[in-house]
Amino acid sequence: MFALIDCNNFYVSCERVFQPEWNGRPVVVLSNNDGCIISRSEEAKALGIGMASPEFKIREQLKKNGVKVFSSNYSLYGDMSSRVMGIMEEFTPNVERYSIDESFLNLEGIPITNYHDYGMQMRERVLKQLSLPICVGIAPTRVLSKVANRIAKKFMEKTKGTYVIDTEEKRIKALKWIKIGDVWGIGRRYARRLEARNVKTAYDFVQPQMDGWIKREMGVIGRRLKMELEGQSALEPDPITEVKKSIATTRSFPKQLEDYDLIRERVSTFATVTAEKLRKQGSLCHTVITMLVADKHRIEDIKYHHSRAVTLPYATQSAITINTAAIQLLKEIMESTDTRRFKKAGVIVTGLIPQGSKQFNLFIDENPRHNALMRAIDSTNGKMGSRIIRFGTQADKTWDMKQEMRSPRYTTNINDIPTAKCR
DSSP: EEEEEEEEHHHHHHHHHHGGGGGGSOOEOOOOOGGEEEOOOOOHHHHHTTOBBGGGHHHHHHHHTOOOEEBHHHHHHHHHHHHHHHHHTTOSSSSSEEEEEEEEETTTOOOOOHHHHHHHHHHHHHHHOOOOOOOEESSHHHHHHHHHHHHHHHHHHHHHEEEEOOHHHHHHHHHHBBGGGGGOOOHHHHHHHHTTTTOBHHHHHHGGGGGHHHHHHHHHHHHHHHHHHHHHHOOOOGGGSSOOEEEEEEEEEEEEEEEHHHHHHHHHHHHHHHHHHHHHTEEEEEEEEEEEEOTSOOOOOOOOOEEEEEEEEEEEEOHHHHHHHHHHHHHHHHHHSSOOEEEEEEEEEESOOGGOOOOOSSOOOOOOOOHHHHHHHHHHHHHHHHTSOOOOGSSOOOOOOTTTOOOOOOOTGGGGGGOOOOO
């Protein structure tokens, strides 16, 4: 059996843990630079506030309805997520983290007499220790556990946040209930094509007459998905969830930038952060890509996305090498386009290999002192604060990400730790 645990309205719930006065009241959380809504409380959903709605377009609606607006606080959310996963490891050692607020638990080998009670124990422990609400779906396969979790969340009062598909009757009933577009693994494109064939639910999808179409149009993935819905475990955890094939650091600017030095500072910072991610993953990269994006609504040129790539003569995880390459690519982009105002930039590294698999070049290689320097920088930044050591190209930070309504970093910054006064 598999359990899928999902934190309800996760970002909003994290904010409410430390500001409980907003429980039962409408709350939303915004994306980077206070752009779009990325998390909503149930009360906000009831007001008709849509997911991904630009904040500036519905600002008056938010004020009129007394909606509390938070800027994203990813350090807080990441730490709370790690705490949730730590609690889940007390229930089974086989925890497969799927996203920041979801994870699959493989319950094989765990002596469980009542799966519903076991799921309730998970909910109660997370609620007691972290004050975070979660829902639990338990079923024989990962896809069915997703369905079970959706039922638990949809019918909260009846299920108490936990639902188990442990009989054939429950499986059939669940498949007839869930729409085909809501099945995990069925994207919008396939959903439209299936609906055109009058396949409205997951139950329609698993009918024998669909076998030929699934095999022809969806291949192995489609057949495995069908098996999962039929109660046969056919999906394995995705190995690239732990080791990524590419790493990117991209951000939108609070305002459009046209000054080269200002854009260079951002690209340099993104390159440094990307190299840091590489080292944390224990990988090296072969290719560096720099991208610039203009506002397609404000330029006449149809081409608004610009990028350049370079393949290095050796694999690296050095911020010096990646930073140098990224800035050179930035120069090439800005020299080759008439566009002068940009709203977004990013640095991407691909061609990743494990750091122990590097093949050395007989004629040209990276300065061996880079590795020692990177270790020293990582160590110092870890002790003194996030990226306290910076390159000259990022010495004077040109701007901070717009986060006008960010809550304190309650669990990750010692200066923001809540204090209690005893009288």
